[in-house]
Amino acid sequence: MAECRGLGHSVQRKEDARFIRGQGRYIDDIKLPGMLYLDIARSPYAHAKITKIHEDTAMAVDGVAAVITGKTLEGFKLAWMPTLMSDQQMVLPVDTVKYQAQEVAAIVATSRYAAADGAAALEVDYDPLPVVVDPHEALKPGATKVRDDKESNHIFHWEHGDADGTEAALAGCDTVVEQKMHLPRIHVASIETCGCVASWNPVEGHLTLYLTTQAPHAIRTVVALVTAHLGLAEHKIRVISPDIGGGFGGKVPVYPGYVLATAASVVTGKPVKWIEDRSENLQADSFARDYHITARLGSKDGKVTALKLDTVADHGYSDAAANPSKFPAGLYHIATGSYDLENAHVSVDGVYTNKPPGGIAYRCSFRVTEAVHAIERMVDLLARENGEDPADFRLRNFIKPEQFPYQSALGWEYDSGDYGAALEKAMDMIGYQDLRAEQAEKRARGELMGIGISSFTEIVGAGPSKTFDILGIKMFDSAEIRIHPTGKAIARFGTKSQGQGHETTYAQIIAEELGIPPEDIQVEEGDTDTAPYGLGTYASRSTPTAGAAASIASRKIREKGRKIAAHLLEADEADLVWEQGKFYVKGSPDRAKTIQDIAFAAYTNHPQGLEAGLEAISYYDPPNLTFPFGSYICCVDIDRGTGQVKIRRFVAVDDCGVRINPMIVDGQIHGGLTMGIAPALLEEISYDADGNITGGNLMEYLVPTAMETPHWELGETVTPSPHHPIGAKGVGESATVGAPPAVVNAVVDALWHLGVRHMEIPMTPARVWDVLNEHGAAATR
Amino acid sequence: MIPPSFDYHAPDNLEEASRLLLANPEAKLLAGGHSLIPMMRFRLAEPAALVDLRKIPGLSGIREEGGSLCIGAMTRESELEKSDLVQSRYPLLADTTRVIADPVVRNLATVGGNVAHADPGNDHPAAMLAYRASFVACGPSGERTIAASDFFTGPFSTCLEAGEILTEIRIPASGAGSGGAYQKFERKVGDYAVAAVAVQLQLDGGQVAGAGVALTNVGLTAIQAGAAEAALVGSDGGDAALDAAAEAAAAAADPGDDHRGSADYKRAVVRVLTHRAAASALARAREAS
Amino acid sequence: MSSHQISVTINGEEHTREVEARLLLVHFIREELDLTGTHIGCDTTSCGACTVLLNGVPAKSCTVFAVAADGAEVTTVEGLGNGGLHPVQQGFTEKHGLQCGFCTPGMMMTSKALLEENPDPSEEEIRWGISGNLCRCTGYVNIVRAVQRASELMKENSDG
Numbered sequence A: 001m002a003e004c005r006g007l008g009h010s011v012q013r014k015e016d017a018r019f020i021r022g023q024g025r026y027i028d029d030i031k032l033p034g035m036l037y038l039d040i041a042r043s044p045y046a047h048a049k050i051t052k053i054h055e056d057t058a059m060a061v062d063g064v065a066a067v068i069t070g071k072t073l074e075g076f077k078l079a080w081m082p083t084l085m086s087d088q089q090m091v092l093p094v095d096t097v098k099y100q101a102q103e104v105a106a107i108v109a110t111s112r113y114a115a116a117d118g119a120a121a122l123e124v125d126y127d128p129l130p131v132v133v134d135p136h137e138a139l140k141p142g143a144t145k146v147r148d149d150k151e152s153n154h155i156f157h158w159e160h161g162d163a164d165g166t167e168a169a170l171a172g173c174d175t176v177v178e179q180k181m182h183l184p185r186i187h188v189a190s191i192e193t194c195g196c197v198a199s200w201n202p203v204e205g206h207l208t209l210y211l212t213t214q215a216p217h218a219i220r221t222v223v224a225l226v227t228a229h230l231g232l233a234e235h236k237i238r239v240i241s242p243d244i245g246g247g248f249g250g251k252v253p254v255y256p257g258y259v260l261a262t263a264a265s266v267v268t269g270k271p272v273k274w275i276e277d278r279s280e281n282l283q284a285d286s287f288a289r290d291y292h293i294t295a296r297l298g299s300k301d302g303k304v305t306a307l308k309l310d311t312v313a314d315h316g317y318s319d320a321a322a323n324p325s326k327f328p329a330g331l332y333h334i335a336t337g338s339y340d341l342e343n344a345h346v347s348v349d350g351v352y353t354n355k356p357p358g359g360i361a362y363r364c365s366f367r368v369t370e371a372v373h374a375i376e377r378m379v380d381l382l383a384r385e386n387g388e389d390p391a392d393f394r395l396r397n398f399i400k401p402e403q404f405p406y407q408s409a410l411g412w413e414y415d416s417g418d419y420g421a422a423l424e425k426a427m428d429m430i431g432y433q434d435l436r437a438e439q440a441e442k443r444a445r446g447e448l449m450g451i452g453i454s455s456f457t458e459i460v461g462a463g464p465s466k467t468f469d470i471l472g473i474k475m476f477d478s479a480e481i482r483i484h485p486t487g488k489a490i491a492r493f494g495t496k497s498q499g500q501g502h503e504t505t506y507a508q509i510i511a512e513e514l515g516i517p518p519e520d521i522q523v524e525e526g527d528t529d530t531a532p533y534g535l536g537t538y539a540s541r542s543t544p545t546a547g548a549a550a551s552i553a554s555r556k557i558r559e560k561g562r563k564i565a566a567h568l569l570e571a572d573e574a575d576l577v578w579e580q581g582k583f584y585v586k587g588s589p590d591r592a593k594t595i596q597d598i599a600f601a602a603y604t605n606h607p608q609g610l611e612a613g614l615e616a617i618s619y620y621d622p623p624n625l626t627f628p629f630g631s632y633i634c635c636v637d638i639d640r641g642t643g644q645v646k647i648r649r650f651v652a653v654d655d656c657g658v659r660i661n662p663m664i665v666d667g668q669i670h671g672g673l674t675m676g677i678a679p680a681l682l683e684e685i686s687y688d689a690d691g692n693i694t695g696g697n698l699m700e701y702l703v704p705t706a707m708e709t710p711h712w713e714l715g716e717t718v719t720p721s722p723h724h725p726i727g728a729k730g731v732g733e734s735a736t737v738g739a740p741p742a743v744v745n746a747v748v749d750a751l752w753h754l755g756v757r758h759m760e761i762p763m764t765p766a767r768v769w770d771v772l773n774e775h776g777a778a779a780t781r
Numbered sequence B: 001m002i003p004p005s006f007d008y009h010a011p012d013n014l015e016e017a018s019r020l021l022l023a024n025p026e027a028k029l030l031a032g033g034h035s036l037i038p039m040m041r042f043r044l045a046e047p048a049a050l051v052d053l054r055k056i057p058g059l060s061g062i063r064e065e066g067g068s069l070c071i072g073a074m075t076r077e078s079e080l081e082k083s084d085l086v087q088s089r090y091p092l093l094a095d096t097t098r099v100i101a102d103p104v105v106r107n108l109a110t111v112g113g114n115v116a117h118a119d120p121g122n123d124h125p126a127a128m129l130a131y132r133a134s135f136v137a138c139g140p141s142g143e144r145t146i147a148a149s150d151f152f153t154g155p156f157s158t159c160l161e162a163g164e165i166l167t168e169i170r171i172p173a174s175g176a177g178s179g180g181a182y183q184k185f186e187r188k189v190g191d192y193a194v195a196a197v198a199v200q201l202q203l204d205g206g207q208v209a210g211a212g213v214a215l216t217n218v219g220l221t222a223i224q225a226g227a228a229e230a231a232l233v234g235s236d237g238g239d240a241a242l243d244a245a246a247e248a249a250a251a252a253a254d255p256g257d258d259h260r261g262s263a264d265y266k267r268a269v270v271r272v273l274t275h276r277a278a279a280s281a282l283a284r285a286r287e288a289s
Numbered sequence C: 001m002s003s004h005q006i007s008v009t010i011n012g013e014e015h016t017r018e019v020e021a022r023l024l025l026v027h028f029i030r031e032e033l034d035l036t037g038t039h040i041g042c043d044t045t046s047c048g049a050c051t052v053l054l055n056g057v058p059a060k061s062c063t064v065f066a067v068a069a070d071g072a073e074v075t076t077v078e079g080l081g082n083g084g085l086h087p088v089q090q091g092f093t094e095k096h097g098l099q100c101g102f103c104t105p106g107m108m109m110t111s112k113a114l115l116e117e118n119p120d121p122s123e124e125e126i127r128w129g130i131s132g133n134l135c136r137c138t139g140y141v142n143i144v145r146a147v148q149r150a151s152e153l154m155k156e157n158s159d160g
């Protein structure tokens, strides 16, 4: 039998065959007969009344077939749509625009070029209104009100933990550090932008929606709910998520363009394609972060005891975050991190401003990055305030291996961990003590070098469904496996890969469980007509949920296989022993039937009383989340003349439990690290006082190239998840979550002797130079 | 982002190109297109016609002739990168080319386009000022040679007249004791400069006999920093002279506050880069002595 | 406004079409010729997803008018392997130099040209050479390894 290459093998990816030949099928590659193109005219103002839309100016352009405005949509009750956080968002404005680059009208034309001409030609009259950009200003009495349908700019107050107990504990600490920090707006900027092709078949009343979505099934349900009043029903909607050129959270929400293309297809009776430009993608799609945090952390006798985080969350003009329903601030209350501390309280106040809506992830599990940033910055500060090396301080204060499963002060049950081992390994790999010695020498010479640590704990894999749902839909996920008579298989999942390599890793899980080689297993996702229902891929949940479902469904198949094998071997089921790929009779290993024999028999010679066929489905509801962790150490050099921070070395030790495909895991970490240093050093979307965006295109939004990206050095420890069928945890986002504070801690470390205690991100050269200059440390050469 | 419509012409001689430009005041020349096409895609430029220079023979190439390094306007940046002549004898130009945009862009972007576009963020203008380069323009009234110091008249504007085409760039040939360097500070590869400084030096018996210093993206055009040049000329190139030149260059810079940093910051960067560029130019000039 | 008849040789096959002057080469390739392996990732000539070989050198095809490519030889990812797999394609898959695959065609075209010019590049030279191509997924380490692997394969091929 061929070696089955299940868990732990760096199997080459199945999906690569098409990608390296340019045969991937991404959204913009889809071309249907008679297809029209949609482009969007957008607002130049951050807040303005629309006094008139001169539709004729666009209609006069050759090739333009229709202009859709908010008024058009209002007629179908489609001008507004719900967000995932039960707020609402405009598809198109009926009278007022709320942020710069907001959709104002859709132009449908016979070609991409004509649609663009129509959008450029459309004249719109605006009356500018006062703008509120700063969320703190927005909360003040008398502030410009962003939403006409709301009382104020305050969206929600959410808190968790024991407020009084935490205050009391802080009062009893001998050392307390306090720090304000802002995690600015950033954008996932997957290299493929968003888009869709909507194809309405009026005869059958059927809608096919090709969509860049990470969650096709949930989208189908949302579309069904939003359009029910128009007579569209869920069985008449097929959502197909083709190959996706990177998601990272940005392809979870429903964007107005999707609804517009759908409406345009219904109106014109033709397929309609909408592909967003990069600038539109950066300016109008859901952003991530934008948390203003005030953090306090206290220790007594060198032991961390209490954490308090108070947060203002800027959501733009609508709360369009993509969190589980009961968690308006996501999993922010993982904020106690890797430390054994007894008192904690976190609060978040959501605020409306005249900016694009959002609050989604940036390759991160629901606000975990914000939490990790806060705790890892604060632990560093507190260590130094205690006069201790930040590594030693962490090692002393970590949750100990014997404390797992660990109940955190904010209510999580951590599944497994060995935090000290990961940090010690990272220190070994980078040569921590030598670096400290080098730093001392350099400092004596006036050179700036810093070493920063981040020992993060992630929380990924939502459900369990008793606490996690999105718009009421429980956060399980699914796998359906069918074994064909010749022993080959097809497996379908409720998730959707955007580059994570599901076609390979899922096949490996099944290979491990059933002994069918990965190349004999066809993996499919993304078509709601064929795949079982699931909540999709984001928040590193695929392996913890659908991966587990693959295991469970395989085991169901194995159990049926046992019956068939018993029949074939004329043996008692109880006497059969499973060894990867076959059952044999206890004591006589020669009397065996392979999974392939069993599959063939399932269709040709199945025992009487047993249904034919060999397939199973599992909707896996995880009993808990998984808690991957790791320790990162970053070493930076700072140019005192220009303020430039250069990452010299970056060691990342990750523990994501059992590794299915080590090659893919490493790849995920490389990518995550790169998206971790990017916001620390380069990326930001900011606004001036009038709400004009800066950083709204790829010349100004600084996605790192190979030159800005260091050579990552990876290490691993393996602490299996006790509750996951194969002991795996998620890994896609750990690095994005863990890396930023390592870089900030390194830069602050380099500047500590000058009196610097904190750096806001991104730590651009200009910002670093300002700090150097302020402390008299800027060089002139 | 889709460019607006236009008429396209690809004449095969300069006279015809010039005639087309004159006949259509809304027309623009198209060289590598890597400044113009992005602007057209955002409809920041909507020329009614484009006159493509690609078919006109003799507009590209690099050669030393008559005491000059002559670079055809249509020479691609990547050709400079691959030219042994440029790499071995014109370090300021070699430095500059290497930091313009990214390697793929440099395969199409032209030296002439970079100069003629006169974006204050373009890198060649400062290098050309420091080199004391001159530009050959061909137009309805024939050919003329323009000193780099007269060429740049404002952001995105030059002294080229209607129907005039930049055909060649001439840099004084490199000789014994000459050396230069370009120091650019950018936020990432492919970015325009936060600030950049070009320095070209001529040594004579250990003394600086001639100096060109010019600055990128810290004013409405590339800026020739005369006082910085004066601080270097006659000196031995010691730290005191470099500091004085750096100070003078910082004073000559006229930056604004923007997302690349405050005016103070950019001036500080100019100071630092001037020092570094001058030190590197000196070392190279000494090597070439 | 003007339209023009152009002939472009793509992956060895000549295509003649009437095109509007403003048609971008990337749209000519993707939409007129249905060669969708060449991607579009930006509108500022920043990402390199659209990189093709234009007369042998990597070019961002979103910033070239199709009319200006009249008479040119263009190679796209579809023409890379010539039936089999080019060493660059082999290197990318062996070393996991791609994840979502969106940047990959452009990245491979740039890498191919890089290796032809410099058959044995250092890590620094590779990073420099691909710095006009953005990848959001891989963090570049494995792309560097992929190019190094392709370099080995190319040497093996030419030795053997």
Ligand SMILES: Cc1cc2nc3c(=O)[nH]c(=O)nc-3n(C[C@H](O)[C@H](O)[C@H](O)COP(=O)(O)OP(=O)(O)OC[C@H]3O[C@@H](n4cnc5c(N)ncnc54)[C@H](O)[C@@H]3O)c2cc1C
Pocket: B028, B029, B030, B031, B032, B033, B034, B035, B036, B037, B038, B053, B073, B074, B099, B100, B101, B102, B105, B108, B109, B110, B111, B112, B113, B114, B115, B116, B117, B121, B122, B123, B124, B160, B164, B165, B166, B167, B190, B191, B192, B193, C044, C045, C046
């Ligand atoms: C992503 C990106 C990053 C970049 N980064 C940098 C950078 O860091 N530094 C830098 O210097 N540049 C940068 N550039 C600009 C690039 O170098 C341009 O290509 C260059 O500025 C213009 O050259 P071109 O041949 O492309 O000119 P085109 O775009 O064809 O033309 C530019 C302008 O010059 C005019 N013109 C062109 N040739 C002539 C001529 N011979 N006579 C008269 N007028 C002429 C045109 O009419 C047009 O108005 C970048 C470009 C991109 C796309």
Ligand code: FES
Pocket: C039, C040, C041, C042, C043, C044, C045, C046, C047, C048, C049, C050, C051, C060, C061, C062, C063
């Ligand atoms: S599409 Fe981004 S460079 Fe061409």
Ligand code: FES
Pocket: A191, A245, A246, A499, C097, C098, C099, C100, C101, C102, C103, C104, C134, C135, C136, C137, C138
């Ligand atoms: S593999 Fe996804 S952008 Fe490079």
